Amino acid sequence: MNDVLKKSVPEGAAAESATVGESAAGAILTIDLGAIRENYRRLKARLGGARCAGVVKADGYGLGAGQVAAALAKEGCDIFFVALLSEGALLRKALGWRPAIYVLNGIAPGAEGEAEAAGLTAVINSVEQLAAWHAAARRAGRKLPAAIQVDSGMSRLGMAAAEVEAVAGDLQAFDGIDVTLVMSHLACADEPAYPANEQQRLEFERLRKMLPKAPASLANSSGIFLGPRFHYDLARPGAALYGINPTPAEPNPMLPVVRLEARIIQTRNLHSGTGVGYGHAFHVTEPMAAATISLGYGDGWHRRAAAAAFLDGVRLPFLGRVSMDSIILDISALPPGRLKAGDLVQLIGPSQTVDQAAGHAGTIGYEILTSLGHRFHRRYVNR
Known part of the structure; x- marks a missing residue:
């Protein structure tokens, strides 16, 4: 990544987003x-x-x-x-x-x-x-x-x-x-x-x-x-x-434009029989490690998008329902201690494109992009 052009949100965004820096933001949207x-x-x-x-x-x-x-x-x-x-x-x-x-x-x-x-x-x-x-x-x-x-x-x-x-x-x-x-x-x-x-x-x-x-x-x-x-x-x-694919039946001829990363709030170990999230929509069947990220449908991530986050190419599935301000991840595929509070995981980027995220939500890339809220720290770069 070369020059960072601007580290502010667009005019009209929430005042909270305009006053916090990248390190304090719950999620970061990078726009190339x-x-x-x-x-x-x-x-x-x-x-x-x-x-x-x-x-x-x-x-x-x-x-x-x-x-x-x-x-x-x-x-x-x-x-x-x-x-x-x-x-x-x-x-x-x-x-x-x-x-x-x-x-x-x-x-x-x-x-x-x-x-x-x-x-x-x-x-x-x-x-x-x-x-x-x-x-x-x-x-x-x-x-x-x-x-x-x-x-x-x-x-x-x-x-x-x-x-x-x-x-x-x-x-x-x-x-x-x-x-x-x-x-x-x-x-x-x-x-x-x-x-x-x-x-x-x-x-x-x-x-x-x-x-x-x-x-x-x-x-x-x-x-x-x-x-x-x-x-x-x-x-x-x-x-x-x-960066949305204009030729859906063929490889995308366009470059990806956005990267969305969310910050880890906390991690925990879950025991068999534990209920996870609203309505206990997921129940743990064997011991697993979980992490909660600071991103949810209040940020424009569709509640029905049963997707995953990624770290170093490793898929971290969602557990249970998407909440307004958070999502719970299964991080059992990572080495113990690999993730800690403050670390970032990827929601949109090389491991999961805008179009793929849209597919998980049963929608199109247009809706994913236009739904992304203004609570993110927005970073404009010129690669």
């Missing part, structure tokens, strides 16, 4: 900004001549939008996507006025002036949002930039085909609006053989031809790996930047 930059380079290389944006919604997938976006900007990324106006406003403060910041959910009714003042670009998903942005441009006395999102088959966000056809025949619909992007979103890109991918691409082709001529964007992280037909002018990777 160098790995994020390398992942961006790898994705960009796959895109050929297409541009590559950075999706930093949900506070950079839980890892710190400001820190992540600043690292991507050093790689030349100057287009970012967030979900909410509030996220965009914070990112604008962090990055300054140069990059374009798109708000994927569009602008809430009545908040158009705030978005315009922050220099944010609305992603227009409906005729109502289009009319509101048109009115905002008229009030501002200038053209306002916008992306037009069409629903090509996911049924989540974007103008439906009937709406696109309606505005296509309205010569005044886009007055005052500078359409900088026409976009849609793939529903099944992580399943390359799924017919919906090509169906969505063809529908996107059909719909975008009805709209003002502008750069096109369809590919998310997994969409980049579907090949050049899906790349268009701009790709919008999110999960892959953070």
